[in-house]
Amino acid sequence: MNATKKRTLFDKVWDAHVVERLPDGTCVLYIDRHLVHEVTSPQAFEGLRLAGRKVRRPDATIAVADHNIPTMGRANGIEEEDSRIQVETLERNVAEFGVPYFPILSPQQGIVHIIGPEQGISLPGTTIVCGDSHTSTHGALGALAFGIGTSEVEHVLATQTLLQRPAKNMLVRVDGVLRPGVTAKDIVLAIIGKIGTAGGTGHVIEFGGSAIRALDMAGRMTVCNMSIEAGARAGMIAPDETTFAYVTGRPYAPKGEALEKALAWWKSLPSDEGAVYDTTVVLDAAEIVPMVTWGTNPEAVVPINGVVPDPAVEADEGRRVQLARMVEYMGLSVGQKMTDLAIDVVFIGSCTNGRIEDIRAAAGIAKGRKVAPGVRAMVVPGSGIVRDLAEVEGIDKMLIEAGFEWREPGCSMCLGMNPDKLTPGQRCASTSNRNFEGRQGPGGRTHLVSPAMAAAAAIAGHLIDPREFT
Amino acid sequence: MDAFTKLTGIAAPMPMANVDTDKIIPGRFLKTIKRTGLGVHLFDALRYDAEGKEREEFVLNREPYRRAEILIAHENFGCGSSREHAPWALLDFGIRCVIAPDFADIFHTNTFKNGILPIKLSREICDQLMEDAKLGENARITVDLEAQVVVRPNGEEIPFEIDPFRKHLLLNGLDDIGQTLQHAPRIDSYEAVQKTEKSWMPGISV
Ligand code: SF4
Numbered sequence: 001m002n003a004t005k006k007r008t009l010f011d012k013v014w015d016a017h018v019v020e021r022l023p024d025g026t027c028v029l030y031i032d033r034h035l036v037h038e039v040t041s042p043q044a045f046e047g048l049r050l051a052g053r054k055v056r057r058p059d060a061t062i063a064v065a066d067h068n069i070p071t072m073g074r075a076n077g078i079e080e081e082d083s084r085i086q087v088e089t090l091e092r093n094v095a096e097f098g099v100p101y102f103p104i105l106s107p108q109q110g111i112v113h114i115i116g117p118e119q120g121i122s123l124p125g126t127t128i129v130c131g132d133s134h135t136s137t138h139g140a141l142g143a144l145a146f147g148i149g150t151s152e153v154e155h156v157l158a159t160q161t162l163l164q165r166p167a168k169n170m171l172v173r174v175d176g177v178l179r180p181g182v183t184a185k186d187i188v189l190a191i192i193g194k195i196g197t198a199g200g201t202g203h204v205i206e207f208g209g210s211a212i213r214a215l216d217m218a219g220r221m222t223v224c225n226m227s228i229e230a231g232a233r234a235g236m237i238a239p240d241e242t243t244f245a246y247v248t249g250r251p252y253a254p255k256g257e258a259l260e261k262a263l264a265w266w267k268s269l270p271s272d273e274g275a276v277y278d279t280t281v282v283l284d285a286a287e288i289v290p291m292v293t294w295g296t297n298p299e300a301v302v303p304i305n306g307v308v309p310d311p312a313v314e315a316d317e318g319r320r321v322q323l324a325r326m327v328e329y330m331g332l333s334v335g336q337k338m339t340d341l342a343i344d345v346v347f348i349g350s351c352t353n354g355r356i357e358d359i360r361a362a363a364g365i366a367k368g369r370k371v372a373p374g375v376r377a378m379v380v381p382g383s384g385i386v387r388d389l390a391e392v393e394g395i396d397k398m399l400i401e402a403g404f405e406w407r408e409p410g411c412s413m414c415l416g417m418n419p420d421k422l423t424p425g426q427r428c429a430s431t432s433n434r435n436f437e438g439r440q441g442p443g444g445r446t447h448l449v450s451p452a453m454a455a456a457a458a459i460a461g462h463l464i465d466p467r468e469f470t
Numbered sequence: 471m472d473a474f475t476k477l478t479g480i481a482a483p484m485p486m487a488n489v490d491t492d493k494i495i496p497g498r499f500l501k502t503i504k505r506t507g508l509g510v511h512l513f514d515a516l517r518y519d520a521e522g523k524e525r526e527e528f529v530l531n532r533e534p535y536r537r538a539e540i541l542i543a544h545e546n547f548g549c550g551s552s553r554e555h556a557p558w559a560l561l562d563f564g565i566r567c568v569i570a571p572d573f574a575d576i577f578h579t580n581t582f583k584n585g586i587l588p589i590k591l592s593r594e595i596c597d598q599l600m601e602d603a604k605l606g607e608n609a610r611i612t613v614d615l616e617a618q619v620v621v622r623p624n625g626e627e628i629p630f631e632i633d634p635f636r637k638h639l640l641l642n643g644l645d646d647i648g649q650t651l652q653h654a655p656r657i658d659s660y661e662a663v664q665k666t667e668k669s670w671m672p673g674i675s676v
Contacts, residue, residue, distance in 0.1 A: 019660040020653050024635050028653050030660055032671065040553065042503035051647070059673030068501055082501035089503050100676040108676075121674060133552040133576060147576055149554035150505075151583035151646070159650045161657060165633075197488060198546040201575060231549060233575050258670035265670075297488055297549075318487055318544055415497040424520065436492040436550060438515050 006272040008169045009238050010204045013144040013269065017127045019161055029164045032126035033143075034156050035112045036063040036099065038090040039417070040131030044154035045093040055097040056160045062121055063094045063101040066111045068417035071380050071407035074104060083418065097157075110383020110409040113137040113351035117221065118385055120250025124239040124266040129156055134351050134433065135234075136227040140220035141247065142239030142269055144204070147228065167233045168202050168278040173209035176285040181467035183361070184219030185353060185431070185450035187211065187283075188226040189291035193301040195281055200232025203279065206271065207237050211285035217246040218357035225352045226433050229298040238270035290465055292338055293435045293448040295326035300435075304453065304465045308336045329437055330445050331425065338463050341447070345428040346377035346458040347440070349407075350414040353431035353451045354382025356389050362404075362455035363395035365469045371403030372461030378405040378420070380412040404458065416441040429457040472585040473643030477566055478612040479539035481603035482529050489543055490550035491577060495559040497551075508555055509562030530563070534607045542599050543570040547588075548577025557584045567613050569620065571596055582636050583646065587615060589630045598622070615641055 007015070019028040034057075041063070048055070055061060068083040078084040087104070094101040102108040108115060113134050116122035124142035129135060133147035152162055172191055192199075205227050212223065220237050227235025237243075244263060247253045254262045289303045300323070302309070311323035311334070327334060332341075348354075348362050359381060371377045379399050381387040387409055390396045396406045413420040414432040416439065422428055424443025431454050435446040449457065452466035459469065499511045517528050524531045530538065541560070547570040548556060557580045560568070566586055571593045573581075581588045591599070602609045602623050612621035615637060619627040639646065664671075 020656045022635065024633070026633075026635050028650060028656065030657070030664070032668075033674075039500050043505050043554075046503070053647070059675060062674050062676075080501075086501055086503060100674050102676065123671065126671070131552060131554075133550065147552035149552055149557075149576060149580035149583060151554060151580065155647050155650065158647050159654075159657065160661075161650055161653075163635075163646060163650060197549055198572070198574070201546070201572065231546065231574060252672055252674060254670040254672060258672070262670040297490070318485065322487055415492075417497050417500065421498075434490075434492065434550060436490045438496050439492050442496070442515060443520070 006275040008271040008275045008277065009142060009206055009236050009269055010144060010167070010169055013125055013127065014166055016125070026163050026165055028161045030127065030161055031129050031156050032060060033116070033121055033128040034061045035116055035128065035130035035135070036061060036153065037067055037112050037130070037132065038065040038086045039067045040150050041093065041153055042086065042089045043150050044157060045097065047154040048097070048157055053158045055099055055157045058098045058100065060160065061099045063090060063099050064109055064112055064115060065090055065104055067411045067415065069104060069410045070418050071410050071412045071420060074408050080419065107384035107388055110386065111351045111354060111411055113225065114354055114382030114386065117141060117217070118250070118383055120247060120253030123247060123253065124243055125269050129162065133228045134225050136232070137221050137225040137351055139224040139227065139234050139236040140217060141243055142236060142266065144234055144236065146234040167204040170200060170203035170205045170232065170279040171277040172205050172207050172281045174207070174211040174283045174285050175209045176211060177214070178211050178285045178288060181452070181470055182288050182290060183450040183452060184215055184222040186288055186291045188223045189293065189298065189301045189448065190283060190288045192226065192230045192298045193291070194283065195230055197229060197297050197299045198231040200227060200230040203232050204234045204236060205230065205232045207235060212237060213240065216357065217242060218355040221355065222352055226298065229433055239266045290450065290453055290467065292453065292463055294330065294332065294338060295323065296329055296435055296437050298433070298435060298448060300326055302338060304338055304463065306338055308332045308334055310334045339465070341427065341463045343375055343429050343457045343462055344426040345422060346375060346454050347413040347428055347430040347432065348378070348451050348454050349380030349382065349412055350432035351382065352433040354380065354386065356386050358431065358451040359386065359390050360395060362451045363398045365452055365455040365459065365466060366402035366404060367398045369402055369459045371458045375458055375461055377403065377458035378407055378413070380407040381409045383409050413440050415439060429454045429463060471583070471643050471645060474566060474585050474587050474615055474640045476612065476614045476616065477539060478610050480534050480537055480607070481540035481542050481599065481611045482535040482538035483600045483603040484529060484541055484543045485600055487544035488546045488549055491548055491553050491556040492550055494548070494556040495553065500553060500555050505558045506562055508559035512559040512563045537564065539564055540567045540569065540611055540613065541565050542596060542603050543568065544596065545571045545593070547573050549574035552576045554580045557581045557586050561586055569596060569599060582640060585640065585643065587613065587640060589613070589620065591620070591628065591630055595628055
């Protein structure tokens, strides 16, 4: 490594974790933190067992069940057999291999990408992986965090490393100041609308600029969470005082002298002045408005005051066909105003927007109002700690009084693996991250929105600019 | 993992871009603790109607494509979730090679780990192969990994690029973990250095 080379945040974290560089450029990359959940790990543990291997560093691993556990009546056990088997398998595996585990009924339980930062397990400058693509969330702390498949989960369990090639550097800068009522979710949807769902392929995106710096950690996590929706390997934000204040005092974060030592390194991580990016994209924060997806991938997004676009204006035939299919699947007509779309279900939660700040935003709109007749609205906190905090603050009550369901933590309707799913044709305003066909249940129609817009839609009964409620 | 050397087979044309992993295998089928048995749910929503009956118009429901071993698609194949159930479902169905203009990163890595070869070729060439594939039974396509060529039914050879390390693993059916463990002494020494340098990083225990 050339010591004088100007390096990006990604370069610095990467370089610090290279165990060995193979002749063809592939690197053996050391992994500091491995998060494990019930859906993508059973085959990995089975692989270890068959090969007679151990978990190399249980003390760098944490397991939790989140994807398919019920969000109601959990104390009575899991009714669905295959879900129960998956969770029981995880519990057996963590016991057998000595992996730390947050049990389902413990307050530490929650969506893996919520609990990592919340517990101080995810730290700046670390490498973090999980068998889940939204691992990019943890990049908000200035970590290099990315999703892996089950074979790689097994690889990390066995070796604490991964074979990786360095990614390209992309800078997405959001300059200026957001207008009131515009949120982190709107920023990231606007970014994906601009660069497309494959715009970040092969890159690690560093989000920068004054509008990103001004976000709190929850907002930064929302932005990094959806980097994968732009095709990026990971998203990162340089650690700063906001980050340090967030990390300090968390249960698994360093304390005292150790914290001082860590801070010294963390402060050296932001990209060097003059570091070169392979790609740079710039957005003006003042131009971003509340956003909503209309189609079946996250780049099919428009401002809330927009309309369903006309596929016929697309030059490329493949794209034309794809967009026409989206219009049909979503039950829309060309030129229809987004605000005219009536909503059947509202889902507030997920690793994108299941943090306390998100729930406060929703409650702020719901307070003193009522969910529109015929709308089913649910709020699923991202972790037991978020749930408990909301209950202490009394915002669960505000939501319940307004007619929202208040659930137990988990992934829930984000991917419809547990009983919370859409039925065919149902239209949902969802704070999650994927609007793929059938993602929230077969035939379900998902519009991705911010927590404020989701709550506003629940009250209005149709998609609406949340600024009308403030 | 099975080695991949050379394959001659039927290719199924799937002229769609952004085929996401939820489309390849919907979330509700991920509740398995095995790698096998997912083939019946491959492309579930495209393949079956609401009653579970096969949709005749879907390519993999038609002969000879029920026996396809190669899949040809458009841009950004495999985007979305990291679920390795996607390549498992493809493999369980019998697909050993996917040809597309580009792939989403995680899916791309996952295919290699399961002995499936992802080949990136330009959109133009993919479209030619798509036309070949439409000829069905009469148009076998050959994929030769050693020589790094796709051979069209008319004999035309199309070269493709592949990472040499991945090629080596795939040709020999080698498991990555075994490869990495050859570097175990380096991992040990890295960890030893980190113990002092990153002494601030606490271990996790509950
Ligand atoms: S909340 Fe949704 S996106 Fe996040 S980890 Fe769970 S299923 Fe994946």
